[in-house]
Amino acid sequence: MDVVHLRDHPWLGIFDWMLRGIGQVVFQNNALSGAVILFALFYNSWIYGSIAILGVAASTLAALALKADREMIKAGLFGFNGALVALCLVAFTSADFRTGAVPAPLMTVYIIFGSALSTIVMQAMATVLAPFRVAALTGPFVLVGWMFLFAVLKFENLDAGPLVKPISPEDFPDSIAYTLPTWYMGIGNAIGQIFFQDNWITGYLIILGIAINSRISAAMALIGAGVAALTAVISGGPEGAIRDGLFGYNAALTAMALCGVFLVANVQSVLYAIFGAIISTWLWASVAIFLGPIAMPVLTSAFVLVTWMMLLAQSGFKALSAMPPPDAPPPSDS
């Protein structure tokens, strides 16, 4: 069955929309990209792969139940935040961050509620940002993720373990030298960390999935993660955090968003994206330190904040051009 036609099938269509939802985490409205990325998650851990499906299903079904905009649902735009909420809640409540753990029944219900809530927050942010022609990005995931992680720590029947993952540069020793693996593992891990995957091979498989739909996006993801590693090295960030991809996952998303996704790819937007990637790297550290006292992870808040600012500003900067909406008439008609 052709993947493109699957999209409009009366009851099989949802599988296409869900795969696009996985792809939309990295801006790719393409079911095949989503399938490759899902495979990359399963390659690291079948638990994470399954949880991503649970999350994208819960948020997509919530959008259908609430009768949200059909075209947005079909483009996977109500799925990607749900997938991230589910992955996040499992990642930070599992004894082993790397493979995750199968959530208990009550925790599973909690995850489904969180993913469904991401659909409501997605629509709320889309409504607020619409006048400015700026996307909600992973803002809904960050907000719901923080809200739900805080609560999980305090309900006896939900608490599934301590946050075992280092989430701040302060958790890493300072004295380790940078080596070649700092770079190639750091860049791969940065891509993987977008999906909470602490596995650099998974990261490069995700790049492959992105490249199926957009070689520019794949290149910008690598450039963003590379710029982040370079920025962190020059600034003297701890080697462990760089190799773990922690400095880079926000920068990779920022670089993709600012060149080729929301802004037309050209020399100016490449420079703008590199600037954004550098800022995202420093900001990851800022937010990590800010959240330190309450032991919350940064998630993709640095990417969301920097990219919102840089996209909101774009309308005032004649050096940059926004991408036309997908269904816009050719410029000559407007």
Add this chain to the structure above:
Amino acid sequence: MDVVHLRDHPWLGIFDWMLRGIGQVVFQNNALSGAVILFALFYNSWIYGSIAILGVAASTLAALALKADREMIKAGLFGFNGALVALCLVAFTSADFRTGAVPAPLMTVYIIFGSALSTIVMQAMATVLAPFRVAALTGPFVLVGWMFLFAVLKFENLDAGPLVKPISPEDFPDSIAYTLPTWYMGIGNAIGQIFFQDNWITGYLIILGIAINSRISAAMALIGAGVAALTAVISGGPEGAIRDGLFGYNAALTAMALCGVFLVANVQSVLYAIFGAIISTWLWASVAIFLGPIAMPVLTSAFVLVTWMMLLAQSGFKALSAMPPPDAPPPSDS
């Protein structure tokens, strides 16, 4: 004298507007509802009753002095945040939270300034939210309440005592079993806590005041508080916090707002409201933990955040219908 005609009396009118201001804390634009609720406060403590009058008077007079919209003033919309600011500042600076203490002269001036400021913040939030047809809710109270509670802790002449009220689930022991009073006292206290009243009978008297104007709102308040207690019990929240109504006051407000007040009451909005009440319950715990290090109470921030999100999203969800504005022509004319 007829309460309805009082509203337009040249100089007695303000008493009507102030009673409506008390009623608007729970969305009831009805002077008699306000009067019953005020009686419920006096039943618990004459101090709180008097302070509520002080707060609603200060914010309503500020609105008059600034020449704010007359219809909004008459509907009590500039009064309810002022009442809550005043109650909050007394509640958290009194040695005995339950009865409150008469504030010192300087503290009284401080309370009047805070209540007056709530009028300015109300108008600011109304201006920002107007394009989205979403109300400010108790957002002004939450913002001013936090600002003024922080400052009060640090000025020698204002400091009136420690925050003696448990404000986080962490302050309660975990090992107490749930009993019948957990439920009926918990639900009553949840309604009372909306007004900082730690008295479950006051809570049920407030329900009576709401029911005078709207049986749907009264029912949704009870459903919201009940759903919150159930959610907290299933999640394993501490019994003391549930019985004290702490999990429930945000949920009760969310349930009222989402069914019958801002959205047309029907099956879909009841389900939406119950979903909102569950999220508000968890979010109360989240925010309590987040604010723990700085010892700030949650106030109604969970309600405001969840309800803003769910109302902002509504315009994108065809399954839900917004209430028409009070003075809207019949649908057939539009």
Add this chain to the structure above:
Amino acid sequence: MDVVHLRDHPWLGIFDWMLRGIGQVVFQNNALSGAVILFALFYNSWIYGSIAILGVAASTLAALALKADREMIKAGLFGFNGALVALCLVAFTSADFRTGAVPAPLMTVYIIFGSALSTIVMQAMATVLAPFRVAALTGPFVLVGWMFLFAVLKFENLDAGPLVKPISPEDFPDSIAYTLPTWYMGIGNAIGQIFFQDNWITGYLIILGIAINSRISAAMALIGAGVAALTAVISGGPEGAIRDGLFGYNAALTAMALCGVFLVANVQSVLYAIFGAIISTWLWASVAIFLGPIAMPVLTSAFVLVTWMMLLAQSGFKALSAMPPPDAPPPSDS
């Protein structure tokens, strides 16, 4: 060469725009005011004077590179946040707050990036606030300042020293009596602190610079700082913090903004400005305590928050009149 004509010179014009940028920190679109203020900074420390030039140059050049609105650039509106970001980063990473220290090369690059980022955030905030006809104020500086200060603490190659400046009322002893210098030094220092200058003579020189362009603004700055000192004394704030101008710099900015800059100067706006100055004073303490656990300075966040609220609310208050935009036709034409 006439300063006024310098503004349109093809390549010397930028010096005029930069001086206006210095002036715009205190709302003065006047190159001579900017020059006097710059002299006041050099009077205190040649390092701070030079750093202000670096910051205003970086942000103004970033605006030129991004092809931002030419009239805004010429009015110095892309310069003032950049100057503040640069001053802030030097002030809080120098062993001696009072004179500052010459930043290391990497730190200089970091400062340039921060100042350039302030241009992007300025445009983003201007875009969001445009529908409400409210200015970004020093919001971009506060956001970038916090972000960059957090990060600087954690990168080994950037860390230039501890935050040595007391930044919260808690850092001062409570038992010192108020004397005459509390007042005249406190007011002068409050004006100086707007530019991170711990020098009360510099403060009065800045007032002189303001008065060259607007005697109303100069008067309101003094009134705001005076009201803040009075409010702090009545509230029992620590003498050291009052004398150091810490309670007053937000209040001085708020008072200027609300009377003569964004609102027409009249009796109502003077009262509104005094109310705003009182609130800003308390809020400075609130924010200082809120930020205490993470050791961040308040910067001008109290001013930004209070003034945004009070300007957003203005459109709903008929007692107050907004200033017409500079290029508006006379009211009779509209």
